[in-house]
Amino acid sequence: MHNLTIAELVTGLQSKEFSSVELTKHFLARIAQLDGNYNCLITVTADQALKAAAAADQRLAAGNAPALCGVPILHKDIFCTTGVRTSCGSKMLDNFIPPYNATVVENFEQAGAVVLGKTNMDEFAMGSSNETSFYGPVKNPWASDSVPGGSSGGSAAAVAARLAPGATATDTGGSIRQPAALCGITGLKPTYGRVSRWGMIAFASSLDQGGPMARTAEDCAILLNCMASYDDKDSTCIDRQVPDYSATLGDSIKGLKIGVPSEYFSEGLDADTGKAVRAALAEFEAQGAELVEISLPNTGLSVPAYYVIAPAEASANLSRFDGVRYGYRCEDPKDLQDLYTRTRAEGFGAEVQRRILIGTYCLSAGYYDAYYGKAQQVRQLIQQDFEKAFEKVDVIMGPTTPSPAFKFGSKGDDPVAMYLEDIYTIATNLAGLPGMSVPCGLVEDKPVGLQIIGNYFDEARMLNIAHQYQQTTDWHSAAPEGIA
């Protein structure tokens, strides 16, 4: 059952081939049996899952149940869940049990999806390797000595290891696409404002966006149908009708203009990864698409701009973790200052502290203009790069990451090398554009991803393009050894 796609599970559940309870028990058993190897889950919610599955079975029996009714999924532990610990991968929130659901969680609950648990992640979504999690790193199911990517590494690895057919994730600079690429699955970061951020613990508010992860584009479409909604509790959520992302998956992509940015194929890109991406582009040509060389001249500025803006926002977003109202509090504080400093020094890990310091510095009197002000200007330039490109092409394609999954510890001492991991993904966050990663090959037996960048609110077309690719290729069905 764990090899079935969400689309197939929906059919099976609706036609009563199997029940949600059976399905849920199967996946819970897999998690119990296998997750010791991967560390994908921070919290398993077996009891709640079985209850939800039983309720889903009743709804299914009554007929007219929504598509996702009874389908088991996982939530990244950044989405608040009523009554279930939501840690954000941090010691700071190890004891935090929210009294509210994130809108995303609520949407899936309404649809009758069954939540198996909460997935591991880089602490406060800050990281590209899952090594910053308070709960220990997630191991890549394709190579246990390698990282799964981050920050949504737990969700990506869980889907790759068939511990769940799909999962929610978030992407601030590549946190959906990069782990999707490194774990060989499909992941989509929607347009900023498409998915509500209410109840999604903030890292960098102007960049954060939730999105789905699954093995196929078709499954991502089913998940996004549920996940995307207008929400008046999030002022940056955009009031725009959510299309049926499944409806246009079968459209032909003949005549599609694909922009290929030269900057995404230059120095820094691993040769074999480049080859795999080129092969994917050739496949699209074979399907009748046209490749157009384009330039995104400010790509090189995206990483430095991002590492000013994201930490600046984070430095304020994480100020609320002060030991006063909830979360971790240091033992026996002497006074207020001691409460603040020790709570935050003990509750946050090194990478989070580094980013808070960077952000605080960038916003400080006398530095604001040189850093934050300048970075915002760069952000405009990057947005203009894309605007110009989309005058000529329908979508943009390139690699998701410069290389396949790297080994644990290999970039731990060099934050800048780690930050460059997101070189191809960060620009879309700065521009607010949707981006997705689709498995397109194996390099040294590890997956690599093709990135598809769309224009604003063009998720339906991106999913259609990815689905068409997955009709004639089977990288998305490749499984790590011992999994399938």
Place this chain on the structure above:
Amino acid sequence: MSYSGWETVIGLEVHVQLATKTKIFSGASTDFGAEANTQACAVDLAMPGTLPVLNKQAVHYAVMFGLAIDAEIGQESAFERKNYFYPDSPKGYQTTQLEKPIVGRGNVEIKLADGRTKNVRIHHAHLEEDAGKSLHEGSFRHGVSGIDLNRAGTPLIEIVSEPDMSNAEEAIAFAKKLHSIVTSIGICDGEMSQGSMRFDVNVSVRPTGTSELGTRTETKNLNSFKFMEEAIHKEVERQIDLIEDGGTVTQETRLYNGDTKVARSMRSKEEANDYRYFPCPDLLPVIVSDETVEELRRNLPELPDARQARFVEQYGLSDYDAGVLGSDAAMATYFEVTAETSGNSKLAANWTMGELSARLNSQDLSISKSPVIAEQLGGLVARIADNSISGKMAKQVFEGMWAGEGSADEVIEARGLKQVSDSGALEQMVTDVLTANQGMVDDYIKSDEAKRKKKLGGFMGKIMQASKGQANPQQVNQILAQKLSELV
């Protein structure tokens, strides 16, 4: 008070709590006085993942203030985060406006005691959220501080003036005028004792005739006009003494305790926070359309200046009386109801400004909490106007109403305070008193004109005593004068 050889320069920052039902970024209630932390929702507690949603009513109130002071209204304003750590600031930053405030430059005209008027320029006014309250030792429990977040997220406008005031009188006049404006247009309840308006006073001094500004200090969080006046005088004197003794004023934030009358330094400029303002990414720019501004302009309640002019015109009040009664919205409404109920606006004005205000002040009550409502006072004024009761009796009736004994007529009835105005009965009373006091009458006749006038009071006292205070004094006066002149 003036200080020879020195000029004072004062600018104000005024925090005005907006009278919205819910908070500026959440749906929690803004009611004052609830049990600690019962009016703070997940957003106010800054729980992880929560997000702010701007209260439109707060935006409209801010625009109304802008219209009231004839200011530029920011068609697009934006929110910033002001970062600092304090337990009553749950997010670790305050959401406020810096670069693009909603209200731009405006003007407020103040009237001074000597009849002069002066224009105080408003630099801008911006929207922001209030902080919670720290309950320190003494007010909470021994050795522990508590936090009450009920107030956290209450909408405020902060009004920033130019340093256009040159003494405490002007500063107080300006503060009172702002109070008058915000209560008149109904955007603030004006309850100073509950912190609905709080003043930060920037003060500097310089030698008379010089133009360069001296170093200023800011005394924060004054919540009464009286404390503000005291704090200004104290600070001006402190600065002048300091400079005259060869010292210099340090830029600092100060606190003034109105109860102990002690002012002290809170933090110096060096200790000041670097607030690291940056645009709040959780909120979109605030766009106020021309249509909305025009609609708010059309529906703007009467402003104090216009109301005072109307009081002079409509009720025949003096400028002074119109100023007193017309500046406070609650007082103005009270007066108008009293005037209409009684049909005598002059007497209604006297009683509202006199007996009622004195009593409210002595018990520290706002007019909205007055035990005697306007209809009751109007009833009393009507009985004075139609001579049913004397002024002296009226005070007793007022006592009765204050004590909850009912309407004026009910108190008059119950206490038997009806004035005797029957001229036959009064004439008999006067005749009886004159007959019984022949010695006084003889004395009166012997006296010259000037002394006679003084002696009239003696007869009046006897007559009023005889009538148990119920005789109509004007009538008695007339009858007495008549009878005595007949004897002379």
